[in-house]
Amino acid sequence: MPPALPIPASKLCESCLSARALISRPKTHQKLCKPCFLSTFESEIHATIVSTNLFTKGSRIAIGASGGKDSTVLASVLKTLNERYDYGVEFVLLSIDEGIKGYRDDSLETVKRNAIQYGMELVIVSYEELYGWSMDSVVESIGKKGNCTYCGVFRRQALDRGAERLGIHHVVTGHNADDIAETVLMNLLRGDLPRLHRCTSIITSSTSSPIARSKPLKYAYEKEIVLYALHKKLDYFSTECIYSPEAFRGSARTLIKALEKVRPSAILDIVRSGEAFSRMIPSQAQAMSNCARCGYLTSQKLCKACTLLEGLNKNRPKTIVEVEAGIEDEEVSSSLWRGIEAIKLVEEGIAN
Amino acid sequence: MGEQQDPSPNGIYSKPVSLNIEFSGGLEMLFSNQRSHHIQMPAKGPSKQPVNIGFLVRHLCENLMKDKRKDLFVLEDRIRPGILVLINDADWELEGEEEYLIQDGDTILFVSTLHGG
Numbered sequence: 224m225p226p227a228l229p230i231p232a233s234k235l236c237e238s239c240l241s242a243r244a245l246i247s248r249p250k251t252h253q254k255l256c257k258p259c260f261l262s263t264f265e266s267e268i269h270a271t272i273v274s275t276n277l278f279t280k281g282s283r284i285a286i287g288a289s290g291g292k293d294s295t296v297l298a299s300v301l302k303t304l305n306e307r308y309d310y311g312v313e314f315v316l317l318s319i320d321e322g323i324k325g326y327r328d329d330s331l332e333t334v335k336r337n338a339i340q341y342g343m344e345l346v347i348v349s350y351e352e353l354y355g356w357s358m359d360s361v362v363e364s365i366g367k368k369g370n371c372t373y374c375g376v377f378r379r380q381a382l383d384r385g386a387e388r389l390g391i392h393h394v395v396t397g398h399n400a401d402d403i404a405e406t407v408l409m410n411l412l413r414g415d416l417p418r419l420h421r422c423t424s425i426i427t428s429s430t431s432s433p434i435a436r437s438k439p440l441k442y443a444y445e446k447e448i449v450l451y452a453l454h455k456k457l458d459y460f461s462t463e464c465i466y467s468p469e470a471f472r473g474s475a476r477t478l479i480k481a482l483e484k485v486r487p488s489a490i491l492d493i494v495r496s497g498e499a500f501s502r503m504i505p506s507q508a509q510a511m512s513n514c515a516r517c518g519y520l521t522s523q524k525l526c527k528a529c530t531l532l533e534g535l536n537k538n539r540p541k542t543i544v545e546v547e548a549g550i551e552d553e554e555v556s557s558s559l560w561r562g563i564e565a566i567k568l569v570e571e572g573i574a575n
Numbered sequence: 576m577g578e579q580q581d582p583s584p585n586g587i588y589s590k591p592v593s594l595n596i597e598f599s600g601g602l603e604m605l606f607s608n609q610r611s612h613h614i615q616m617p618a619k620g621p622s623k624q625p626v627n628i629g630f631l632v633r634h635l636c637e638n639l640m641k642d643k644r645k646d647l648f649v650l651e652d653r654i655r656p657g658i659l660v661l662i663n664d665a666d667w668e669l670e671g672e673e674e675y676l677i678q679d680g681d682t683i684l685f686v687s688t689l690h691g692g
């Protein structure tokens with residue numbers, strides 16, 4: 224072996240000035256070595272948590288865990304920070320089993336390994352036990368079109384109900400800056416200002432749920448999340464949901480990624496724009512009551528899940544159209560789905 | 576340099592380089608569901624230029640990728656935005672992206688960031 228050559232200055236880490244840079248940060252183009260990148264990434268998440276007073280000492284908090292990169296990185300970073308800065312929080316992994324064979328089975332195995340790796344309790348709630356319908360059986364009944372709406376509505380309630388069973392009032396999710404930029408764009412395109420407001424807040428103590436939701440990774444670029452997972456060799460699962468073909472998320476996602484390529488700050492800029500718009504939107508007082516069937520908070524007589532279930536149980540999938548006007552859920556996937564549907568309609572309108 | 580050399584029948588002009596090609600984040604599905612591939616590739620292109628990442632990507636599309644959905648890997652002849660490339664663990668942005676000249680024994684990882692979290 225020849226002796227190691229000195230690292231040329233152009234390839235040095237710009238933070239410690241001693242190790243070889245391996246990462247180019249998308250926000251700043253700063254070049255960092257692996258240890259400096261990992262600690263910078265962690266400190267930024269810590270700064271987000273501290274500046275928004277996200278956690279209270281002694282509380283139990285559920286991490287919505289899918290086995291995918293975002294929630295796996297979230298669980299890993301929260302474990303690290305909880306120990307490093309003594310948050311005094313007990314984290315529990317909460318997973319939803321949508322009942323999609325060949326997709327959820329494998330990712331749940333990943334979550335089970337994560338629970339052992341991070342020493343966290345794991346609770347799995349299934350659509351089947353909550354609603355009497357798995358996503359496989361929903362798709363069998365209504366077909367693939369529109370099933371994401373069912374899945375999104377069911378998932379939101381499932382996380383809340385899972386948390387409620389555990390006596391937990393706060394669920395953190397792995398939504399990252401790219402996800403939020405996407406949702407901001409879609410909400411702008413739809414002119415949906417109330418939802419724009421909700422998708423940008425770090426924490427939503429939602430009108431439709433007694434359970435608070437928060438997104439500690441909201442300023443973290445997807446690229447850095449993937450690099451963090453890679454360099455820390457985290458065990459995560461990556462397969463697209465078999466019922467969610469590219470076309471749904473595709474357009475917004477492709478646009479965001481293309482923008483990032485020419486101007487990396489674009490993602491954070493869109494998130495910040497969303498926040499700025501959101502400050503101009505007066506908060507709407509909405510009369511909420513309990514769902515007549517299941518007791519979940521809702522602005523209608525029946526909550527969205529119960530409305531969808533009523534349709535399913537009567538085998539009347541058309542209910543979906545009426546439900547879309549509701550304001551309750553803000554799951555990225557379902558709101559995006561509606562956004563893209565809306566764009567399609569506009570395009571068709573122009574084409575005709 | 577400069578003197579003409581007969582191309583071998585399959586168009587390879589010089590001895591090949593050995594590379595470790597890895598796919599992750601869902602891209603492995605486009606490459607026979609296999610994460611790690613050891614490949615051999617000519618060290619020089621048809622006009623005797625040393626091969627770079629851009630050449631490698633075309634080579635992978637033509638020779639390694641059985642899946643028909645090429646656009647999930649390349650868009651307009653370039654790596655699809657949202658796919659990260661690591662050359663020996665370093666972000667390819669630090670190495671000149673498509674222009675990086677391939678060295679024998681390099682490990683090149685392609686990882687998609689596009690799959691759900």
Ligand SMILES: [Zn+2]
Pocket residue numbers: 236237238239240241242255256257258259260
């Ligand atoms: Zn460093």
Ligand SMILES: [Zn+2]
Pocket residue numbers: 514515516517518519525526527528529530
């Ligand atoms: Zn209900």
